[in-house]
Amino acid sequence: MKNYRMLFVGLSCGLLIGLFLGGMAAYSQGGKGGGRRVINLPSRNASLPFSDGVMVGNTLYLAGRLGADPQTNQIPSDPEQEARLMIDGFKAVLAEAGMTMDDLVSVQVFCSDISLYDKFNGVYRSYFKKDFPARAFLGSGTLLRGAHFEMQAIAVKP
Secondary structure: OHHHHHHHHHHHHHHHHHHHHHHHHHHHOOOOOOOEEEEOOOOOOOOOOOOOEEEEOOEEEEEEEOOOOOOOOOOOOOHHHHHHHHHHHHHHHHHHOOOOHHHEEEEEEEEOOHHHHHHHHHHHHHHOOOOOOEEEEEEOOOOHHHOOEEEEEEEEOO
16 A cells, blocks of 8 residues: 555656646747747837837736827827827737737726826727726836836736
8 A cells, every 4th residue: 555655646746747847848948838928019119128018828818008109219208199109109019919908907007196097998998898907006206217107017828
C-alpha cells in the first residue's frame, strides 16, 4: 500500500511539473496556452517605455492613454474633445488587436477635475452599443501634459 501511495505522489508531481512546463513553453512561444503579443499603433512614439497594449491569450491590457490631438500632439482645452480623442485612440488599439469597444470588460478613468464627470460620461456613453464595462472614475490631481483625463482598460475577446 505504501509503495502505491509513493508511486501515486510521484506520478502526480511529475504530471503537475509537466503541465507547468508545457504551459510556460506555450506562453513563451505565443501559443494558445496564453502567448504574449505586443500591440502598438503605427503612429506610436517608439521612444516611450511602454506598449499601447499587451495581448495575453484572449485578454488585452491597454496602457493608460491621453486625449492628444494626433496632428499636433497637444491636449485640447475642451474636455469633451479630449475625451473623444482619448477614446478614439482606444478604439484604434482595440481594432489593431481585432477587438471593439464592446470587448472592454474593465475601465479606469483618471480625472484631474471630477467636476468634469458628467461631460466625460456624455462622450463615453456614445461609444457603446450594448452593456457598459465595469468602470472606476478616479479623481487624480494633475495628469501628464495638463490632460483632464487618462484611461486604461482590459478587454477580453469571447
